[in-house]
Amino acid sequence: MSFTPEHTLFRDNVRAFVEREIAPHVNAWDEAQTFPRELYARAAQLGLLGLGYAEAYGGTPCDGWFKLIATEEIARAGSGGLMASLFSHNIGLPPIVAHGSDELKQRVVPDVLAGRKIAALAITEPGGGSDVARLTCKARRETGPDGDHWVIDGEKTFITSGMRADWFTLAVRTGSGGAAGISLIAVPGDTPGLQRAPLAKMGWWCSDTAHLRFEGCRVPAANLIGAENAGFRAIMENFNGERLLMSAGACCFAQVCYDEALAWARERKTFGAALVEHQVMRHKLMDMRMRIASTRAWLHALVERQERGDTGPEWVAELCLLKNHATQTMQWCADAAVQTLGGMGFMRGLKSERIYREVKVMMIGGGAEEIMKELAARQLGV
Ligand SMILES: Cc1cc2nc3c(=O)[nH]c(=O)nc-3n(C[C@H](O)[C@H](O)[C@H](O)COP(=O)(O)OP(=O)(O)OC[C@H]3O[C@@H](n4cnc5c(N)ncnc54)[C@H](O)[C@@H]3O)c2cc1C
The missing domain is CATH 2.40.110.10 (Butyryl-CoA Dehydrogenase, subunit A, domain 2)
Structure with missing residues (x-):
């Protein structure tokens, strides 16, 4: 995918927002087991909460790439908990938007997209x-x-x-x-x-x-x-959006682990040389990169198909399998990063340490691994 100048500008804005308003605080927020409620309003001002929703309800209609970019940039802060709560409306609102009455939508959606309600x-x-x-x-x-x-x-x-x-x-x-x-x-x-x-x-x-x-x-x-x-069908439709964004998040958290491990491997010296000069370490990094690249390529392929409206049973099956692949990539990279960081990787405050603890919920929530395989097999008539 080659992104347009609009995508790039949006990415720059979200990145600056994350560097300014989220990244410096995520450790303290995690320790406090909460984050300020005002962050919803701030994210709304940047248009992050309204991405993909209709203007009539205060949203900003956009293609799927903008949502992917927003996920990627928020993930750079390395906190899945923050992403899950700040964007919980992305699993709560879609059934209302797709199936609710106009009156209900007006009552619920604008306040949520403006960050006034959760x-x-x-x-x-x-x-x-x-x-x-x-x-x-x-x-x-x-x-x-x-x-x-x-x-x-x-x-x-x-x-x-x-x-x-x-x-x-x-x-x-x-x-x-x-x-x-x-x-x-x-x-x-x-x-x-x-x-x-x-x-x-x-x-x-x-x-x-x-x-x-x-x-x-x-x-x-x-x-x-x-x-x-008629709720069951709406619930199943809603899972598709959740699984795509969880896959994007998992891929980005894997990238965060790679970046942290690479920076450490360049810095840290053992036996008279930087870690990265030891072949086994370089290979570990390349194994991480290989997994991330394949996950990202698959993710982009599914977003591209979604943009074309090609979201039949085969797409749903691929999405289920992608969720498993992306979370396994995240798990593998979190493990490799913590190992590369040595004792430091076990210390609170590092992104890889947090991601290592957070990967399990990615493999369970939004449809656990075993369920994803079952659903994929059913969609494919296997
Ligand atoms: C931090 C967190 C946040 C969450 N947020 C939400 C939320 O906002 N809203 C919400 O509704 N839910 C939420 N969940 C719940 C999540 O979606 C469920 O945990 C998940 O769907 C699995 O359900 P369960 O925990 O009841 O496990 P179970 O359904 O009891 O399954 C237990 C295990 O058995 C496996 N299993 C089950 N059936 C089969 C089978 N037939 N064959 C093989 N294996 C099987 C499962 O894959 C799983 O590994 C959240 C969970 C967590 C941990």
Whole structure:
């Protein structure tokens, strides 16, 4: 892909933003297990939150390359937790944008794209995340003197931005068992009966991940996203966008590990020579580079196909496999970088150390490895 001058200018702007407003603070934010809420508004001012959304809701329509560039540049700060929370709207909003009523879109989307409100997606339950069709969190329709409502009871877990989200795109059971009985509902974060508890994690420390409990939560019937019992398909469509951006993020985190390892290998001397002068070290670096190059080429090929509208079952299968390949590349490079950094690689504050801890969630969230293979095989009729 040869990027246009507009792409390059955008990249420069995002890079400057990341160097100024994010990179110097990510270590402190990770240790504090949070980051300032004002960052959403700052990212919105630069147009980062609205990328790809319609102007009518405060967004900036753009091609897929702009989103890729934004992901690449934010990833340079080396914090997956920051990316996950700052952009949780990119998994929370798309079902509303694609299937919600105009009134619901106006109520939810502009505030989120302006960084005034935070959106999250709540699918996973304590009983399981991979088998979405069996989810049990329930919503029943109730008509009373105060109008039509959904009354929600159940639990969700591992929800990104779960502690401070103002809107949850919530998957609920509204019908019979299986995929055909699932709906999506937009639930305001201040709904009475919603309780949240933070979860302590291996990585993504600055991201607020929460367990949610819904007890008799009443939301207006108009908050239904799309048709009743048609939520499963919307959830599956939404996964494609998430998996593409996760693959882009994983590829960039691998690159960050390579850059850090190379800089260290040039600097660090052992046995009278810089590490990079030892052949085995050069080979390790080239193995990293080889994996990153192949991942990036595949990623770009899939973005190119998406831009052409070529997103049939074969594309979906490739995307599932790319997510596995990209996260394996990230894992391999994080391991190689920490090894190259020696004891220093085990110290908090290095990007490679953080990425090493963060890779596991990339291999589980948004569809775990095993599920990606199953889905790919099914799409290909294998
Ligand atoms: C930090 C973090 C943030 C997250 N953010 C969100 C969020 O914002 N919203 C949200 O809804 N969810 C979120 N998740 C949840 C995530 O999507 C799930 O963890 C994931 O889908 C896997 O579900 P599970 O943890 O219930 O594992 P399970 O479904 O119990 O699976 C456990 C293991 O078994 C494997 N497995 C399952 N079934 C099969 C099978 N048939 N064959 C072979 N292997 C199988 C899985 O691949 C996995 O390795 C987040 C998770 C984490 C850790």
